[in-house]
Amino acid sequence: MTITADEHRTHGYADLPGLMSLMTGDEKHGPAATSTLDVLWVLYDRVLRVTPERAEDPGRDRFLLSKGHGPMAYYAVLAAKGFLPVGWLPGFGSYDSPLGHHPDRVLVPGAEIGSGSLGHGLPIGVGTALGLRAQGLHDPAVWVLIGDAELDEGSNHEAIAFAGPAGLDRLHTVVVDNASASHARPGGIAARFEAAGWSAATVDGRDHAALYEAFTAPHPGRPRVVVARVEPKNA
Amino acid sequence: MDTMRDRFAPVVSRLLDEDPRVAVVLAEIGKDAFHEAVARHPARVINVGIREQLLVGAAAGMALTGLRPVVHTFASFLVERPFEQVKLDFGHQGTGAVLVSAAASFDWPAGGFTHMAPGDVALLDTLDGWTVHVPGHPDEAETLLRHAVAAGDDRVYVRLSVQSNRQARPVDGARFLTVREGRAGVVIAVGPLLDAVLDATEGMDATVLYATTVRPFDTAGLRRASEAAGTDVVLVEPYLAGTSTGAANDALADLPHRVLGLGVDRRELRRYGTVEEHTAAHGLDARGLRERIGGFLGAAAGVGSGV
Numbered sequence: 286m287t288i289t290a291d292e293h294r295t296h297g298y299a300d301l302p303g304l305m306s307l308m309t310g311d312e313k314h315g316p317a318a319t320s321t322l323d324v325l326w327v328l329y330d331r332v333l334r335v336t337p338e339r340a341e342d343p344g345r346d347r348f349l350l351s352k353g354h355g356p357m358a359y360y361a362v363l364a365a366k367g368f369l370p371v372g373w374l375p376g377f378g379s380y381d382s383p384l385g386h387h388p389d390r391v392l393v394p395g396a397e398i399g400s401g402s403l404g405h406g407l408p409i410g411v412g413t414a415l416g417l418r419a420q421g422l423h424d425p426a427v428w429v430l431i432g433d434a435e436l437d438e439g440s441n442h443e444a445i446a447f448a449g450p451a452g453l454d455r456l457h458t459v460v461v462d463n464a465s466a467s468h469a470r471p472g473g474i475a476a477r478f479e480a481a482g483w484s485a486a487t488v489d490g491r492d493h494a495a496l497y498e499a500f501t502a503p504h505p506g507r508p509r510v511v512v513a514r515v516e517p518k519n520a
Numbered sequence: 521m522d523t524m525r526d527r528f529a530p531v532v533s534r535l536l537d538e539d540p541r542v543a544v545v546l547a548e549i550g551k552d553a554f555h556e557a558v559a560r561h562p563a564r565v566i567n568v569g570i571r572e573q574l575l576v577g578a579a580a581g582m583a584l585t586g587l588r589p590v591v592h593t594f595a596s597f598l599v600e601r602p603f604e605q606v607k608l609d610f611g612h613q614g615t616g617a618v619l620v621s622a623a624a625s626f627d628w629p630a631g632g633f634t635h636m637a638p639g640d641v642a643l644l645d646t647l648d649g650w651t652v653h654v655p656g657h658p659d660e661a662e663t664l665l666r667h668a669v670a671a672g673d674d675r676v677y678v679r680l681s682v683q684s685n686r687q688a689r690p691v692d693g694a695r696f697l698t699v700r701e702g703r704a705g706v707v708i709a710v711g712p713l714l715d716a717v718l719d720a721t722e723g724m725d726a727t728v729l730y731a732t733t734v735r736p737f738d739t740a741g742l743r744r745a746s747e748a749a750g751t752d753v754v755l756v757e758p759y760l761a762g763t764s765t766g767a768a769n770d771a772l773a774d775l776p777h778r779v780l781g782l783g784v785d786r787r788e789l790r791r792y793g794t795v796e797e798h799t800a801a802h803g804l805d806a807r808g809l810r811e812r813i814g815g816f817l818g819a820a821a822g823v824g825s826g827v
Contacts, residue, residue, distance in 0.1 A: 412581020443571035
């Protein structure tokens with residue numbers, strides 16, 4: 286595990302609940318607040334080639350948080366990795382804070398997009414992959430995190446159906462599946478992507494080794510989706 | 521004469537050759553005209569299929585990587601259908617693109633109301649920071665397209681139409697041009713409606729300003745014109761009537777003034793036919809304009825009897 290210096294101390298995975306508490310005031314957090322936490326940690330700790338120093342580097346990997354609600358885990362990971370000061374966390378949601386209940390890329394260092402309205406991240410991710418490819422930047426990976434219920438939005442399906450045939454193999458999507466969609470079929474998420482030509486895997490969204498393996502598996506010529514299953518929201 | 525849209529692909533294809541930042545994003549409509557450009561720049565000419573949310577979202581993603589996307593389809597599907605993407609993916613993300621529409625008001629009357637978007641400029645007017653160009657001639661369209669692409673990361677809308685004036689004028693992408701000077705009123709003709717306005721105001725003692733860039737609104741130009749011509753203002757716009765009434769009011773806020781906003785009516789005609797028939801039905805032909813402009817400016821403008 287990489288430990289990053291920030292404000293005279295270092296932060297690891299074990300510090301994330303404490304960092305989240307600075308925002309929520311709660312000592313413990315339920316599954317809904319932490320549904321994205323393990324995915325985010327594994328990505329930022331072991332997969333994404335981006336650091337605060339590389340935040341403007343054209344060759345950096347891009348992580349686009351499309352599911353912008355409940356961003357405490359995201360802010361905690363960004364703070365742990367030194368993108369934003371831990372001292373910002375207690376102001377979460379207040380008038381003078383850059384940290385809103387939906388992230389704003391103009392205000393949050395390290396945030397590649399602002400989000401909140403569902404279904405915007407994946408089309409922007411497609412464009413990011415196209416834009417990098419058009420400039421000969423074939424190395425940077427683009428990652429988009431969406432929620433299972435967010436897939437209800439038709440804009441995602443425009444992006445999914447385009448990205449497969451377009452062969453956008455630097456595009457990656459993580460679907461954090463906490464079974465929150467009202468109308469869904471088990472297994473339907475990966476099948477939807479596979480039907481459009483994506484490489485797909487479904488793993489335990491709390492298992493860091495499984496997530497890492499799924500995130501780093503080769504998928505030549507095809508975009509990749511990882512469905513990360515966590516505890517059902519309404520269980 | 522060729523149309524503004526006939527010029528679009530050749531101009532932007534040249535810009536693709538000249539500037540590695542330029543990219544084109546299409547949703548099937550208009551793709552054939554980019555056949556050669558796709559062969560030369562396959563990674564910078566993208567057709568996403570009939571997917572307008574993706575059209576706008578992908579363009580925003582490309583802009584975030586540093587490209588200058590030029591996004592094109594009919595106005596109904598460029599501004600209205602994906603309006604939330606236009607609002608958030610450009611404005612809220614703090615980036616920009618050049619949106620180039622065709623067939624906005626009634627360029628294809630036989631196509632009916634599904635292919636009309638007379639409210640496009642009014643919709644964009646609810647958003648911050650959009651420049652809106654409304655060329656009135658194919659040559660002006662070329663000039664304004666170049667201005668739009670060259671405008672850094674600005675958000676720019678270029679409204680192409682099959683309607684056109686007989687001659688092009690030296691538009692600069694910012695200011696109104698003074699075409700005629702008078703002392704009893706200011707008539708602002710927008711884009712392809714200039715010829716009809718000039719015919720309609722023949723013999724009237726009115727100043728005629730020609731506007732091809734309507735946002736930002738040339739406040740200084742209107743105020744300067746009003747010094748000699750007074751503060752009775754008529755706007756003649758080829759899109760929804762009254763779209764710029766607020767902008768004209770704001771320009772003259774500290775002066776007693778009157779503003780008449782003419783343009784495309786809200787009412788759906790439920791008619792097919794020709795551009796000329798729709799122009800007349802909305803009172804935007806010279807005869808209809810003369811009646812309404814004359815009635816508003818009154819005797820002081822020396823209104824004659826008919827066209």
